[in-house]
Amino acid sequence: MxxxxxxxxxxxxxxxxxxxxxxxxxxxxxxxxxxxxxxxxxxxxxxxxxxxxxxxxxxxxxxxxxxxxxxxxxxxxxxxxxxxxxxxxxxxxxxxxxxxxxxxxxxxxxxxxxxxxxxxxxxxxxxxxxxxxxxxxxxxxxxxxxxxxxxxxxxxxxxxxxxxxxxxxxxxxxxxxxxxxxxxxxxxxxxxxxxxxxxxxxxxxxxxxxxxxxxxxxxxxxxxxxxxxxxxxxxxxxxxxxxxxxxxxxxxxxxxxxxxxxxxxxxxxxxxxxxxxxxxxxxxxxxxxxxxxxxxxxxxxxxxxxxxxxxxxxxxxxxxxxxxxxxxxxxxxxxxxxxEPRIPEPWRPLPEVDQELLSLTGPWYWGTSAVGLKLVADRGLELYPLRGGGRGSRFTALPDGTWVGLDGYYAGETLRVVRRPDGAVSHLDLASFVFTREPYEPGGAVPGGVDEDGWRGLPE
CATH class of the missing domain: 3.40.710.10 (DD-peptidase/beta-lactamase superfamily)
Known part of the structure; x- marks a missing residue:
C-alpha cells in the first residue's frame, strides 16, 4: 500500500x-x-x-x-x-x-x-x-x-x-x-x-x-x-x-x-x-x-x-x-x-470530554432492541444496533442541547435527553421513540406502560 x-x-x-x-x-x-x-x-x-x-x-x-x-x-x-x-x-x-x-x-x-x-x-x-x-x-x-x-x-x-x-x-x-x-x-x-x-x-x-x-x-x-x-x-x-x-x-x-x-x-x-x-x-x-x-x-x-x-x-x-x-x-x-486502498486516518482520542455526555454512552433499549450510543468529535453521537440488523444514524449537536440525525432512518429527526425533576436522565426521545437503560424499564416512560408484575417465566 x-x-x-x-x-x-x-x-x-x-x-x-x-x-x-x-x-x-x-x-x-x-x-x-x-x-x-x-x-x-x-x-x-x-x-x-x-x-x-x-x-x-x-x-x-x-x-x-x-x-x-x-x-x-x-x-x-x-x-x-x-x-x-x-x-x-x-x-x-x-x-x-x-x-x-x-x-x-x-x-x-x-x-x-x-x-x-x-x-x-x-x-x-x-x-x-x-x-x-x-x-x-x-x-x-x-x-x-x-x-x-x-x-x-x-x-x-x-x-x-x-x-x-x-x-x-x-x-x-x-x-x-x-x-x-x-x-x-x-x-x-x-x-x-x-x-x-x-x-x-x-x-x-x-x-x-x-x-x-x-x-x-x-x-x-x-x-x-x-x-x-x-x-x-x-x-x-x-x-x-x-x-x-x-x-x-x-x-x-x-x-x-x-x-x-x-x-x-x-x-x-x-x-x-x-x-x-x-x-x-x-x-x-x-x-x-x-x-x-x-x-x-x-x-x-x-x-x-x-x-x-x-x-x-x-x-x-x-x-x-x-x-x-x-x-x-x-x-x-x-x-x-x-x-492501493485508502489508508484510514489514525485514531486519536478526543481533545476534551464532557462528563455529562460521556454518561449517556453505552447500551440503550428501544423495547427489547439493544442499541449502542457512542460519543464522537464535536459533541456528536452515533446510534447503532448491537445485535443483528436495525436502525442507526449519526447525529450532530445543536445549540439548544438536542441532536439532529445526519443519515440513515433518523436523518433529520431530533434526539432529546429527557430528565426527571431531580435532573437525572429518564430516557432518550428520538422521533417519539423512547430509549431506556433497561428493556421495558419498570417505572420508565415507556408508551403504554410496563406490566407491574415485571418479567416472568412461562410454565410448560
Missing amino acids: TSPCEELLPATRRALTHRIALAQTEGRAPSLVGAVAREGRMVWTGSRGGVDGRAPDAETQYRVGSITKVFTAVLVLRLRDEGLLDLGDPLEKHLPGTGAGEATIAQLLSHTAGLGAESPAPWWERTPGTVRPGLADVLGERPVVHPAGRRHHYSNTGYTLLGSLVEAVRGTSWEEALRCEILTPLSMERTGPQPVAPYARGWAVHPWADVVLPEPMEDLGLMAPAGQLWSTAADLCRFAMFLGGGDERVLSAASVAELRTPAVPPEGDDVDGGYGLGMQLTRREGRSLAGHTGSLPGFVASLWVSVADGVAAVALANATSGPHISAVAADLIGIVAEA
Whole structure:
C-alpha cells in the first residue's frame, strides 16, 4: 500500500495504462485520454491514439456533453444557498411563461419534471443553436410528456430551463456565471463553451470499416447548459475532487453531498443506477460512484468519483460511439482503490470530554432492541444496533442541547435527553421513540406502560 501523498505504484500505473489501451483499441477511438485523482490531486494520466499527429495529454480539450449538466446544477445550488430561490419553488416563480412552470426546480434537477427528453426536430446536437432562438423553440408544442414528480425521465430540455433560470435570477449569462462562480475558483482554465487549441476533433467511426467521418461542432445556443462544454482530463479531475468534498469558494461539502444524494430511484431494470440533483449515481463491483457521462456527435466522456475511496477518474474519447466510456472511468477507480486502498486516518482520542455526555454512552433499549450510543468529535453521537440488523444514524449537536440525525432512518429527526425533576436522565426521545437503560424499564416512560408484575417465566 501507499500513503495518499505518494505516487501510484508502478504496477498500478501499468494496470491503468493497460485499461485505457484496451478501451481505445477495442472501442476503435481515434484517441482516448484517462486520468485519476486521489486525495485532492491528479496522480496519473495516460492516453492512446493521436490528435493532429501527436499523442493527446491531460491538457487536450475534448467535448464532454452532459457532464455540463453537473456544472449547471452547481450553479443552481449556489443560488439556493444564497437564499435567492428554494428547490421546492415552481419554475414559474422565477422564470414565467415557459409552459412548464408548474415543475419545481428540484424536479428539473433530478429529471422528474415530466419534460420531454429532447427539443423538437431537427436533432439539436447536430444543428446550430440559432435554429432554436427562444425557449418556445426548445420546448416545442408539447413540452410535458409525463405528470411532474411521477417518474424519472431524462430531459435535456429541463437543463436548458435551468440554465435560463440561472440567467434570470443571477442577472448574467450562464457562461459568465459558470466562469466566475466555478471555473475560476477551481482553476479550471482549460474548460469553457468553445474549444481552445489543443483540442480533439470529433469523429464518427464506420461500424464495419476502419474509416472515419468528421462530425459537426455546433454551438448549441440555449441548449448549452445541457451539453456545451469542452474540458480536459486535468480540469475534470479538479472538478471531480470538488464533487467529492466541496469547496467553500464554490459550494459547501454539505451542498455537494446533496447533489450526490439519490433523489429518484433507478429507471427500469437498472438496479445499480439512480440520479441525484444533477449527478448520476451507480454501483460497480460493490463501489458507490457519483458523477456523469456525456456524449455529443464525435465525443464520449465520463467522470466518476468514489467518495469512500477518495479516488476519482475521467475518461475522454473523440468518437461518436465505440468505447464503453462509463465503464472505463469506473474501472480506473477500481484499479487504484483495490491495488492501493485508502489508508484510514489514525485514531486519536478526543481533545476534551464532557462528563455529562460521556454518561449517556453505552447500551440503550428501544423495547427489547439493544442499541449502542457512542460519543464522537464535536459533541456528536452515533446510534447503532448491537445485535443483528436495525436502525442507526449519526447525529450532530445543536445549540439548544438536542441532536439532529445526519443519515440513515433518523436523518433529520431530533434526539432529546429527557430528565426527571431531580435532573437525572429518564430516557432518550428520538422521533417519539423512547430509549431506556433497561428493556421495558419498570417505572420508565415507556408508551403504554410496563406490566407491574415485571418479567416472568412461562410454565410448560
